[in-house]
Amino acid sequence: RHDFPRIGIDAIALAVPRRFVELTELAEARGIAPSKYLTGLGTRRMAIAAPDEDPITLGANAARRLFQRSGASPADIGLCVVGTETAVDHAKPAASFLHGLLGLPSACRVFEAKHACFGGTAGLLNAVDWIASGSARGRAALVVCSDVARYALGSAGEPTQGAGAVALLVRERPRLVEIEVGQTGTYARDVYDFWRPLHHKEALVDGHYSVQCYLDALAGAYGDWRRVAGDGDPLARTCYHVPYGKMARKAHRHRLAMDGLTEQAADESFAVEVEPSLDLPSRIGNIYTGSLYLALASLLNAEARALEGQRVGLFSYGSGCCAEFFAGRIGPEAGALVAALEIDAPLDGCRRASVAEYEALRQGDEAADRRPAPEGAERGGASLDSRVVYLGLDS
Ligand code: HMG
Secondary structure, eight states: OOOOOOEEEEEEEEEOOSEEEEHHHHHHHHTOOHHIIIIISOOOEEEEOOTTOSHHHHHHHHHHHHHHHHOOOGGGEEEEEEEOSSOSOSSSOHHHHHHHHHTOOSSOEEEEEOBTBTHHHHHHHHHHHHHHHTTTTTOEEEEEEEEEOOOOTTSTTGGGOOEEEEEEEEEESOSSEEEOTTOOEEEEOOOOSEEOOTTOSSOEEOHHHHHHHHHHHHHHHHHHHHHHHTTSSOOSEEEEOOSSHHHHHHHHHHHHHHTTOOHHHHHHHHHHHTGGGGHHHHHHOOOGGGHHHHHHHHHHHHHTTTTTTOEEEEEEEETTTEEEEEEEEEOTTHHHHHHHHTTTGGGTTOEEOOHHHHHHHHHTHHHHHTOOOOTTGGGTOOOHHHHHHHHTOOO
């Protein structure tokens, strides 16, 4: 093993849309037993985005909150990666919008990472490697995972929708989670389980096949991880990519079966080792690239103090597909920092929307993509203020 500096997640912040739909109400509207959504899928609510709540504004709001709460400054950033699979432009990366909106330094590498839900992890592990290589020269990385999940109205995927962003500050001597650098388990395979052809607003999915692809990828990545890093102390908790809560339960069973445990033993450990990570995902839905980090945020929010010094596993899956299993250690003073970060506070201002209101918002989706560029953008010089007004950022 190499002797890397201590690198990882120093702070975390969320942004969510203003509205959510109660899935019991969606079930009623679709003529489906609510227990299918609540117990069968393990979902409770889905956040829904208005036109001014796109991956740019959600991502910028999460990043602003990250700076406000963590004490870090935009001037500290030398790399900004945005993981998204619902970008607003085919060429201009979301990271360039954020570079302008956040006032990041000009000596800053910015780019967008796309690989379905794996894009955020691609950004995070790239940032870790950038620091480990020495390229960071003491600077920090900003990794933003931001998405709006959309399936066809009335489809099987509909109750698994969500929207939101997670911003991560990645640097040396991290206060929240120190990542085990260079010790990830990886799996990739060319599959058609979930995709979104150009000009499709909604994702297409082969739902049951996607569940199998996720489990196959978990087996591959976890098996690879056990070979490179499995001899450390046991994982106190594991956060999985959470398209819906039941998927995390299936994943946990699948992983522990590889360790020789029965389904019953896996279900018993699930309540302790996984359930605390599912609170925020069940209140927001699948936020694609940010989903694993929403699970991590949920775990920290619930248990950071109790887990100080302990090792946690992280599993990221992106359809198509690529997956990575890796581990990190919770910092010795993570509990106090998490209290100051007030991770779940952005959910306080959210309000319940009716199914009719949600459907009306969805009908406006196509028009949202054809919005005029902000004034002056054609000349390449829209002011920050005009973008803020146009994009509807939090002040
Ligand atoms: P479905 O066909 O509507 O549901 O689709 P089902 O019939 O398979 O039922 C689901 C579960 O509910 C089953 O339990 C039923 O028994 C149970 P399970 O066998 O799974 O344990 N059930 C009930 N429980 C209580 N009361 C009832 C009841 N009725 C049934 N009355 C599916 C489910 C997940 C396929 C669908 O929602 C879907 O297509 N979702 C979108 C795709 C998805 O989330 N895939 C997950 C893996 S791929 C992934 O994670 C990547 C992704 O995030 C994208 C990316 O990478 O960018 C999606």
